[in-house]
Amino acid sequence: MSDSYLPQHGxxxxxxxxxxxxxxxxxxxxxxxxxxxxxxxxxxxxxxxxLDLGQFRLTKVLVDGGRPARxxxxxxxxxxxPARPLRAGAAFTVEVRYIGVPQPxxxxxxxxxxxxxxDEGSLVASQPNGARSWFPCNDRPDDKAPYRxxxxxxxxxxxxxxxxxxxxxxxxxxxxxxxxxPAPMASxxxxxxxxxxxxxxxxxAGAVPQPAAVPRALLGRFEHDFARQPQMMTVFTDLFGPYPxxxxxxxxxxxxxxxxVEAQGLSVFGANHVDGRRGSERLVAxxxxxxxxxxxxxxxxxxHIWLNEGFAKYAExxxxxxxxxxxxxxxxxxxxxxxxLMRQDIKVADPGLRRLFDDRVYERGALTLHALxxxxxxxxxxxxxxxxxxxxxxxxVTTEEFIAxxxxxxxxxxxxxxxxxxxxxxxxxxxx
Numbered sequence: 181m182s183d184s185y186l187p188q189h190g191x192x193x194x195x196x197x198x199x200x201x202x203x204x205x206x207x208x209x210x211x212x213x214x215x216x217x218x219x220x221x222x223x224x225x226x227x228x229x230x231l232d233l234g235q236f237r238l239t240k241v242l243v244d245g246g247r248p249a250r251x252x253x254x255x256x257x258x259x260x261x262p263a264r265p266l267r268a269g270a271a272f273t274v275e276v277r278y279i280g281v282p283q284p285x286x287x288x289x290x291x292x293x294x295x296x297x298x299d300e301g302s303l304v305a306s307q308p309n310g311a312r313s314w315f316p317c318n319d320r321p322d323d324k325a326p327y328r329x330x331x332x333x334x335x336x337x338x339x340x341x342x343x344x345x346x347x348x349x350x351x352x353x354x355x356x357x358x359x360x361x362p363a364p365m366a367s368x369x370x371x372x373x374x375x376x377x378x379x380x381x382x383x384x385a386g387a388v389p390q391p392a393a394v395p396r397a398l399l400g401r402f403e404h405d406f407a408r409q410p411q412m413m414t415v416f417t418d419l420f421g422p423y424p425x426x427x428x429x430x431x432x433x434x435x436x437x438x439x440x441v442e443a444q445g446l447s448v449f450g451a452n453h454v455d456g457r458r459g460s461e462r463l464v465a466x467x468x469x470x471x472x473x474x475x476x477x478x479x480x481x482x483x484h485i486w487l488n489e490g491f492a493k494y495a496e497x498x499x500x501x502x503x504x505x506x507x508x509x510x511x512x513x514x515x516x517x518x519x520x521l522m523r524q525d526i527k528v529a530d531p532g533l534r535r536l537f538d539d540r541v542y543e544r545g546a547l548t549l550h551a552l553x554x555x556x557x558x559x560x561x562x563x564x565x566x567x568x569x570x571x572x573x574x575x576x577v578t579t580e581e582f583i584a585x586x587x588x589x590x591x592x593x594x595x596x597x598x599x600x601x602x603x604x605x606x607x608x609x610x611x612x
Contacts, residue, residue, distance in 0.1 A: 182320075183320050183321065183322075183481050183482055184481050184482070184483050185308075185481070185482040185483060185532075185533040185536065186308065186309055186320075186482060186533070189232055189309050189319045189320060190232065190318050190319050190320025190323060191229075191230040191231075191318055191320075192223065192320075193222065193223055193224055193226050193229075193230070194220045194221060194222050194223055194226060194229065194266075194272075194318070195220060195221055195223060195318075195323055195325075196218055196219065196220045196317075196318050196323055196324075196325040197219045197220055197221060197271070197325055197326075198218070198219040198325050198326050198327075198328075199216065199217075199218055199219075199315075199317070199325055199326070199327045199328070199329075199367075199370070200216070200217040200218075200219075200327075200328045201214065201215070201216050201217075201315055201327065201328065201329045201330065202214065202215040202216075202330045202332075203215075203314075203315075203329070203330065203331045203332065203372065204331075204332045204333075205302065205331060205332070205333050205372075205374060206333075206334070207297075207300065207301050207302065207333065207334065207337060207374060209281075210281040210282070210297045211279070211280070211281055212236075212279070212280065212281065212282050212295075212314065213277075213278075213279045214236075214276075214277070214278050214279070214314075214315060215275065215276070215277045216275070216276045216277075216278075216315050216316050216317075217273060217274070217275045218231070218273065218274045218275075218276075218316065218317075218318075219271070219272075219273045219325075220271070220272060220273070220274070220318075221269065221270070221271050221272075222266040222267065222268055222269060222270045222272065223268065224268045225265055225266065225267055225268050226262075226265060226266040227261065227265045228259050228260060228261045228262075229243070229259075229260045229262070229266070229272075229274055230257060230258070230259050230260075231257075231258040231260070231274070231276070231316040231317060231318065232256060232257065232258075232309075232311070232312035232316065232317055232318070232319040232367075233253065233256060233257075233258045233276070233278070233312050233315070233316040233317075234256055234282065234283055234285070234294075234312050234313045234314075235256070235280065235283060236278035236279060236280035236282075237278065237279050237280050238251070238253055238258075238276065238277065238278050239277045239278065239279060240275070240276070240277040241258075241260055241274070241275070241276050241277075242274070242275040243260060243262045243263070243272060243273070243274055243275075244262075244272055244273055245273065245275065246263070247263070249261060249262060249263070249274075256312055258276065258316055260274060274316075276316045278316070281297075282294070282295035282297070282302075282313050282314045283295075283313060284296050284310065284313050285309065285310040285312065285313050289533075289534050289536075290308075290536075290537065292310075293305065293306055293307070293308075293309065293310025293313065294306050294310030294311065294312070294313025294314060295310075295313045295314040295372075298375065298433065298434075298435060299434075299435075300337075300375055300376050300434065301337060301373070301374035301375035301376070301433075302372065302373070302374045302375075303373060303433055303435075303441070303448065304370075304371040304372050304373065304443075305371070305441040305443075305448065306367070306368045306369075306370070306371070307368045307369075307442060308321070308368055308482055308536065309368065310368070311367040311368055311370060314372070315370070317367040317370075318367065319367045319368065320366075320367075321366045321368060321478050321479050321480070321481070321482060321576070322366075322478070322479075322480045322481070322576045323366065323367070324364035324365055324366050324478060324574070324576070325364055325365065326360075326361060326362050326363065326364060326365070327342055327343065327359075327360070327361045327365055327370060328358070328359070328360050328361075329341040329342065329343070329358070329359045329360075329361075329370070329372065330356055330357070330358045330359075331356070331357050331358075331359075331372055331374070332354050332355070332356040332357075333354060333355060333357070333374055334353060334354055334355075335350060335353060335354055335355045336376060337355075337374050337375060337376060338357075338374070338375060338376065338377040338378075338379060338393050339355075339357035339359075339372065339373070339374050340359075340372075340373045340377070340391075340393045340429055340431050340446065341357070341359040341361075341370075341371060341372045341373070341446075342359060342361040342365060342369070342370055342371060342443060342444050342445050342446055343359045343360045343361030343362070343425075343426070343427075343445060344359065344360060344361075344389075344426050344427055345357065345358070345359055345391075346358050346359065346360050361425075361444060361445060362426075363424065363425055363444070363445075363476070363574050364574050365444045365475075366444075366478050369442070369443050369444040369474075369475055369478075370443070370444070371441075371443035371444075371446060371448070373393065373431045373433070373446075373448060375393070375395070375431075375433060375434065376395070377393035377394055377395060377431070377432075378393070378394055378395070378396050378399060379391060379392070379393055380392050380394060380399065380402075380403075382406050382407075382409050382410065382430065383409075383410045383413070384410055387410050387413060387414075388413055388423050388427060388428055389426070389427035389428070390409060390410065390413070390427065390428050390429070390430070391427065391429045391430075392406070392429065392430040392431070392432070393429070393430070393431045393432070394430075394431075394432045394454075395432060395433075395434040395451070397434075398432055398434070398451060398454050400456070401454045401455065401456035402432055402454050404456055404458070405453075405454050405455065405456065405457075405458050405459075405460065405461065405464070406430065406464060408458075408461065408464075408503065409430075409464055409468065411503070412464065412465055412468055412499060412503075413428070413468065415498075415499060415502050415503070416465075416468060416469060416472070416495065416499075418562075419495075419498060419562055419565060419566075420469070420472045420473075420495075420565050420566065420569050421472070421565070421566040421569040421570050422570075423471065423472075424471060424472060424475070424476035424569070424573060424574065425444070425445040425471060425475075425476070426445070427445060428445060428446070428447075428468065428471060429445060429446040429447075430446070430447055430448075430449065431446065431447070431448045431449070432448075432449050432450070432451065432453070432454055433448060433449070433450055433451065434451055435450060435451060436450045436451060436452040437449065437450030437452065437453070438450075439463070440453060440460075440463050440466070440467050442467055442470045442474060442475070443475075444471075444475040445471065445475070447467035447468070447470070449463070449464075449467075461499075462496040462499070462500070463496075465495055465496045465499040466492045466493065466495060466496050467492070468495075469491060469492040469495030469496075470488065470492050472491075472569050473487065473488055473491035473492055473495075473569075474487075474488035474489075474491075474492065476569065476572075476573055476574055477568070477569060477572050477573070477575065477576075477577045478575070478576050478577070479576065479577060479578075480576040480577060480578050481578070482533070482536060483529070483530045483531070484529070484577065484578050484579050485531065485536055485537075485541060486528045486529060486531075486541050486542075486544075486545035486548070486579070486602070487545075487577055487578075487579060487582060489537070489541055489542045489545055490528070490541065490542060490544070490545015490546050490548060490549060491545070491546075491549065492542075493542040493543065493545060493546035494508070494545070494546040494549040494550065496511075496546075497511035497512065497546060497550070508550060508553075509550070509554075512546070512547055512550040512610060513610065515543045515546065515547060516547060516607065516609075516610055518543070519540060519543055519544065519547075519607055520607055522540060524605050524606055524607050525605050526538060526540050526541070526544070526605060527602070527603055527604070527605060528540075528541055528544045528545055528548065528601065528602045528603075529579045529602035529603055530603075544601065544607070547601065547610070548597075548598070548601040548602055549561075550610070551597055551601055551608075551610065551611050552564075552586060552594070552597065554610075554611045554612075555590065555592070555594065555597060555611060556586075556589055556590045556591075556592075556594075560589045560590065561589075563589060564585065564586055564589040567585065567589075568582065568585055571585075579602065583598050586598075597611075
């Protein structure tokens with residue numbers, strides 16, 4: 181089935197099993213040359229393979245490493261016709277070579293998405309449908325695969341991408357950085373960050389590796405503002421279960437960002453989020469929580485977005501409570517007071533495309549979880565979250581699946597709670 185909100189993106193006719201990307205980027209001109217090898221399995225008989233890809237010049241398209249395939253490339257759709265139709269269940273590979281200056285995907289409601297050229301380097305933020313701005317992909321959240329990303333840049337630049345850095349090869353004037361993300365990943369979570377960064381480590385010995393790439397001028401403030409991230413990792417591991425990836429990287433770009441950027445195994449903050457006073461620590465918690473909720477557990481359809489954002493928002497409140505700040509109950513009361521002053525015309529479990537990132541989805545999603553925690557008790561709530569993240573690890577999830585699992589952790593019916601908080605527009609009172 182197509183995504184209910186973005187049915188024109190992605191193709192359900194196949195599922196990807198691996199992405200292998202080799203990129204050569206020149207920051208001062210913005211030129212990107214790419215070679216993408218995509219492995220996949222046909223879900224049904226396919227006369228053509230359809231990929232999402234922006235307006236690059238294609239230099240070669242191959243299927244299964246054979247002769248060049250016929251293709252058309254219009255309106256951000258690359259349609260490749262193999263010499264013979266692919267049979268259902270057949271494994272195949274597509275190789276695309278392309279070149280050009282990446283253009284971000286321009287949207288009315290969310291601004292520019294995907295690859296953005298900075299004064300010094302680049303930033304990639306693709307949620308929900310900007311991945312085609314820099315590589316050919318099956319751009320739907322429920323199609324996840326491992327990635328290998330190799331990026332060649334002039335040697336003064338640092339590259340951070342998803343997964344672990346497996347090699348760094350220096351030639352005369354360029355350096356090739358190779359990252360591997362073995363855990364399945366949705367295309368919108370793939371990212372490449374390029375800039376003149378200093379590489380440092382946030383975590384202490386024995387913790388999940390937590391590298392960071394930071395402009396030299398911001399290092400002092402960064403070290404203070406992110407000093408509690410290892411403690412945050414420990415708290416969230418206790419609450420949500422084992423951290424789902426091999427490491428967790430942070431990048432601070434030398435520009436202001438409206439909000440931090442979520443990616444798999446990696447988060448990107450703006451210089452404005454590093455003030456030397458921990459003024460954005462709740463956002464540090466929010467982005468870390470997304471590694472469980474959104475990245476390991478990815479929505480099967482964009483209408484379930486509250487499973488990403490409501491959980492990450494509630495993680496902010498849990499961190500506040502468990503680090504000596506205001507309790508989650510106090511945060512929930514403040515949130516409900518704010519929401520009561522806003523229009524009550526949104527269904528959290530199906531907010532609609534234009535309201536995908538509406539603050540009320542975040543806040544009411546968090547309040548749903550607080551109401552659930554109040555109803556079933558903290559111990560049962562933690563047990564639920566740990567089973568949720570463990571049983572669905574690296575998978576795709578729906579609201580209906582979460583509700584069904586929550587019922588198993590409650591001695592009392594939960595239908596009324598979920599109906600009022602997720603499926604009705606009127607704001608319910610907080611449970612006592």
